[in-house]
Amino acid sequence: MSRSLIDGDVYDSFRAAGEIARKVRSEVVYRVREGASALEIATWVEERIRELGGGVAFPCNVGVDAVAAHSTPYPDSDYALRRGSLVKVDLGVEIDGLVADTAVTVALPGADEAMVLAAERALEEALRAIRAGVRVSAVGEVISRAVTSYGYRPIANLSGHQIERYNLHAGLSIPNVPAGEGRLEAGKVYAVEPFLTTRRGAGQVKHIDRVEIFRVSEDSLVRSRRLGPQHEAVVRRLLESTRGLPYALRWFPDVDREIHAVLYRRGIVKGYPVLVEASGEPVAQAEHTVVVWEDGCETLT
Ligand SMILES: [Co+2]
Numbered sequence: 001m002s003r004s005l006i007d008g009d010v011y012d013s014f015r016a017a018g019e020i021a022r023k024v025r026s027e028v029v030y031r032v033r034e035g036a037s038a039l040e041i042a043t044w045v046e047e048r049i050r051e052l053g054g055g056v057a058f059p060c061n062v063g064v065d066a067v068a069a070h071s072t073p074y075p076d077s078d079y080a081l082r083r084g085s086l087v088k089v090d091l092g093v094e095i096d097g098l099v100a101d102t103a104v105t106v107a108l109p110g111a112d113e114a115m116v117l118a119a120e121r122a123l124e125e126a127l128r129a130i131r132a133g134v135r136v137s138a139v140g141e142v143i144s145r146a147v148t149s150y151g152y153r154p155i156a157n158l159s160g161h162q163i164e165r166y167n168l169h170a171g172l173s174i175p176n177v178p179a180g181e182g183r184l185e186a187g188k189v190y191a192v193e194p195f196l197t198t199r200r201g202a203g204q205v206k207h208i209d210r211v212e213i214f215r216v217s218e219d220s221l222v223r224s225r226r227l228g229p230q231h232e233a234v235v236r237r238l239l240e241s242t243r244g245l246p247y248a249l250r251w252f253p254d255v256d257r258e259i260h261a262v263l264y265r266r267g268i269v270k271g272y273p274v275l276v277e278a279s280g281e282p283v284a285q286a287e288h289t290v291v292v293w294e295d296g297c298e299t300l301t
Pocket residue numbers: 090091101102103191193287
């Protein structure tokens with residue numbers, strides 16, 4: 001590796017965020033049990049990140065079975081994990097706006113544990129193939145081939161992503177199938193996240209009419225002014241607190257829900273609809289954040 005390819009402070013922050021993310025991920029798996037509350041798991045993850053000195057980069061995602069991504073419990077959720085479920089916990093740690101994104105899948109008793117293994121192996125193989133100059137489509141091919149060799153199907157329309165300061169989905173996407181344009185660059189940071197489903201699955205996710213994770217930007221603030229001072233105040237509060245990173249409404253009990261709903265309907269607040277496997281089959285995921293070097297990559301998480 002050559003540290004001159006990345007700003008030293010940026011690298012240090014990414015590494016520190018990665019260390020916290022790794023620790024929280026390794027601890028949370030013991031909390032993912034039959035009967036455990038999804039809300040308690042998400043809240044615990046977020047509190048633990050802060051306790052260890054990180055910022056919460058996005059609401060902790062708890063995706064059960066066919067729910068693949070973008071699901072975080074509502075504040076009044078009483079959902080308890082059930083036997084036979086495949087549970088994905090996806091968490092992000094932020095230090096100085098630099099984010100380490102990582103995920104783990106836990107197979108509760110009765111679920112197909114081999115799916116978890118296949119996701120982890122596909123991730124390992126992808127990371128072994130990564131170095132500067134590699135095409136994202138080649139990484140997708142490695143993932144796809146590994147997943148298929150275990151008897152599963154990759155999710156074609158979910159992908160890993162480049163990460164920049166306060167920008168979780170910057171630039172390049174890293175697909176789970178041989179597709180997409182662009183090459184990985186040295187000194188850049190990417191989240192690599194194979195998602196797979198069963199052979200009966202569609203191998204695609206679709207979004208459903210439920211939004212649990214939102215985002216505001218500088219543009220939201222400008223546009224909110226037209227709706228009046230109350231709307232502007234809500235966006236300002238959200239933007240100051242999140243700096244453009246995703247949030248859940250449960251973090252902001254003081255924010256007026258009706259005003260927020262209006263902002264969302266007008267497209268001023270962006271939402272990430274919950275993504276589910278299109279034919280309702282279970283989904284497993286594994287994810288690490290890496291920094292790419294000339295001769296390989298370094299796993300931060
Ligand atoms: Co993630």
